[in-house]
Amino acid sequence: MKLSIIIPVYNSEKYIIRCLDSIYNENIPENEFEVICIDDCSKDNSVNLIKSYSLTHSNIILLSHSKNKKQGAARNLGIRKAKGDYIWFVDSDDFIEKDIINFLFLKLVTSKPDILQFNAKTITSNGISKHDVFLDFPIDNLSGIEYLKYEMSLNYENRIRAVWSKWYKREFLLNFNLFFEEGIFWEDVNHTMKAFYFAPHFMYFPAYGYNYVETPNSDFRGKQTARKFCDTIRFCLVGLNFLTENNFDKQLQIFIGKRFVSTIVKYKSKIVELNFIEFMRCIFKLSKLNYKILSQFMPFHQYSWLIRRREFLSCWLKRIQKTL
DSSP: OOEEEEEEESSOTTTHHHHHHHHHTTOOOTTSEEEEEEEOOOSSSHHHHHHHHHTTOTTEEEEEOSSOOHHHHHHHHHHHHOOSSEEEEOOTTOEEOTTHHHHHHHHTTTOOOSEEEEEEEEEOTTSOEEEOOOOSSOEEEEOHHHHHHHHHHHTOOOTTSOSTTEEEEHHHHHHTTOOOOSSSSSTHHHHHHHHHHHOSOEEEEEEEEEEEEOOTTSTTTSOOOHHHHHHHHHHHHHHHHHHHHTTOOHHHHHHHHHHHHHHHHHHGGGGGGSOHHHHHHHHHHHTTSOOGGGGGTSOHHHHGGGTOHHHHHHHHHHHHHHHO
C-alpha cells in the first residue's frame, strides 16, 4: 500500500464529508491507499457520517478514543495502525487539492524521500484562497538539516510549521520514534522540526496539495484559555531547548529560534484575552515551566512578564481598563 491518510476527528460534522470527498474524488484505486479516521469523542454526528461514507469505500478505517486525548494522540494511533509506505496527516476541516495524490505518486517512482514537502493554500472564512510565493523548482537529495540551511539562505521560514503539507515515510517516523506529544495544543510544531532534524532525505515539489481552512472557533481561532496560552509558551521553550541540545549550528539556531521568540513576545499582548479564572490557572501553569533557555535567545525584559507575577498581573489588568 502506498499511502495512509490519517484524519483526527472531533465534532467535524460540518466539514468531514468535504474532506473525504476531496480524497475520493482523486479516483485512486482503493487498494493503493487507506483513510484512517480517529474519532476523539465527538459529540455530534461525525462518526455516523464516516460510517455511512465507509459503506461505499472499503479502505476507510474508523477508530475511536475512549476519552478525549486531542490530535497528538489521534495521530499517534493512526501511525501505529497505518500500513502505507507514506503517511499524510490531514485535518478534518481542511481538504486536499485535486489530482495531488496521483501527482505525488508519480514523483515517488524515482525517489523515496523521508519527507516530501509541497505547498498549501489558506482558505479564509470568506472563502478567499491565499498562498505563499515560494520556489518554482523542485529540490531533492538534501537532508532535512541541509534543506533548513538552504531555507535560511533565502530568509524563508514557513516550511517547518505545519504537519499537513508533507508526506512522511512511515518507516522513517517509526525508526526515529517520531510520535506526537499527547494531550497538548500545537503538538505538530516541534514534531515537524524534529522530523527535519532527523530526516536523511528531503524532497520539495512546487505543487499546491493542501487547503488549510480558517475554521471559526477552531483551536487556533477559538476562545483563549490558560491551557492554550501555556501550551504555546511551553512549545516555544521545548523548541528552543531542542535547538540547543542537538547541535544545530548557531546561525540555524537563531534563524529557527526567532519564530519561537516572536511568539513569546506576541503572547504578552494576549494576556488580556484571559478571563479571571483562566488568568489564575495560567499563573499556576506558567510557574511550573523552566525559562532558563530564553536567556540564550532574547533579552530578559522581553520575557520577564512570564516570571514576575506582578508584571503579569499588570498586563492582565489592561483588560479591566479597556472596559472602563
